[in-house]
Amino acid sequence: MNMKARAVALLSGGLDSILAVRMVQDQGVEVVGLNIVLPFVRKSPETPEAAAEWLGIRLVKEQVGDDYVTVLRRPRFGYGKGFNPCIDCRIYMLGMARRFMDREQAEFVITGDVLKQRPKSQTPHALKIEDKASGLDGLILRPLSALLLKPTIPEQDGLVDRGKLLGLTGRSRRTQLEMAERYGLHAFSTPAGGCPLTFREFGGKARSLISNMHELTLEDLSLLTVGRHFYRKGAHIVVGRNRAQNNSLLKVRTPKDTVLQVTAYPGPVSLIRGTLSWDTMLAAAQLTAAYSGAPSDAMVPVEYATPKRTGTILIEPSALPQQPPTR
Ligand code: SF4
Structure with missing residues (x-):
């Protein structure tokens, strides 16, 4: 194992993202966390700061840019059940992760994705699109579902032992809760606060704002809260x-x-x-x-x-x- 391997992780503060980081840390990889802030997401009690502290990693917080409004207004891959343009949003965030990875001189990106946990953005097809469109093809390691996905470059290069990764799929959180128990990770047993765009009421508000106002900034979006x-x-x-x-x-x-x-x-x-x-x-x-x-x-x-x-x-x-x- 190459002890100098370095990765960046998208860290929401939810259990899946913490476990994903921990699994890779357990293989001797150094991890830096990136938390991406959306203007309209209310803070959850399980903060990324607390997660980073528990993991013992450095955390950088970055807010999405004003160009995120375009993601909301015209998503290439459409909306989910609410007003959530999940695939485009993930591509946008992974693009931020790619730039962060370059700045940090890291070798790959870790996410807490679990295959089919979300109906729109976590299908095998959606993950492939996200990998390609973000410019990170082969460089996104999803430790919780890796065994169901094509081996990534860090696995092929021996930076990460594929045999120690998992093949989780679906919405059940049983394995994650067992892992949390094993790690003594009680404060983080639920997912991080939900994205309001997936909620009917907030999604409706965002839809009205976008259709009524031709020019928008992130500050305008945060007014919706x-x-x-x-x-x-x-x-x-x-x-x-x-x-x-x-x-x-x-x-x-x-x-x-x-x-x-x-x-x-x-x-x-x-x-x-x-x-x-x-x-x-x-x-x-x-x-x-x-x-x-x-x-x-x-x-x-x-x-x-x-x-x-x-x-x-x-x-x-x-x-x-x-x-x-x-x-
Ligand atoms: S749930 Fe919200 S934050 Fe998450 S990918 Fe979808 S739109 Fe983006």
Whole structure:
């Protein structure tokens, strides 16, 4: 065994990725972890940092670039059951892993993939596509399912002993839980927090955002984790649901955004991002008033701050005013 072999691992913090690294470490390979951050994925309690600490490896975190929006908008290999473009997303992440591997002067990439565990991105066909399209053909070692896959270059070169790898397939986690028990890995017995794009509700929100807004950044995507969402003539209106969300909206506000708020009654902070017109301002003001604690027949003052000016719109929550108010 070549003790100097070096690999990088995609480390989500979930059990499969930890076990995959551990199996390769057990063969004397030095591993560096790469955790790829998506803007809309909520933190799970099982963090990659804790996983890296348990493994005793160095961890680098990298956020996907703004070009990830294109992956979501036009995936070459389509979506899964939700709005999850898994194959394209995996190709994108493996591309990041390839560049990371080069920078780290490592020989191959480790992933915690288990064949057929996910219906779309972990079929033999999908794995082949991901290997080729990422430029890592033969260099992605999947220790948990390796025996069911073609031998990789590190196996052929003797950097890794194929005889010590596994041939797991399907959704059962029995073997992984047994391994976790053996390794004393109790804190990581569940998979890392799920990807919201696979959830019906969040997937629907992402779909609406992409179809309503022609230009998007990662920050726009992360807005989806907060509030109620409305679209009007090239603008995205987000209305906070509670105080915590109101604070989040105020924190993520950029100099180009407009903020609206009812101060005479308890109520939401609303944020407008995108093309700003008076019509959109009125719609946002009405939504802000409608979700506030104001009586439905009251005329509610909604304060606003656009990038250029501040003012107040007097509005009835249930009806849009015909004339723009004076400042
Ligand atoms: S589940 Fe989400 S993060 Fe994972 S590959 Fe699919 S789209 Fe990407």
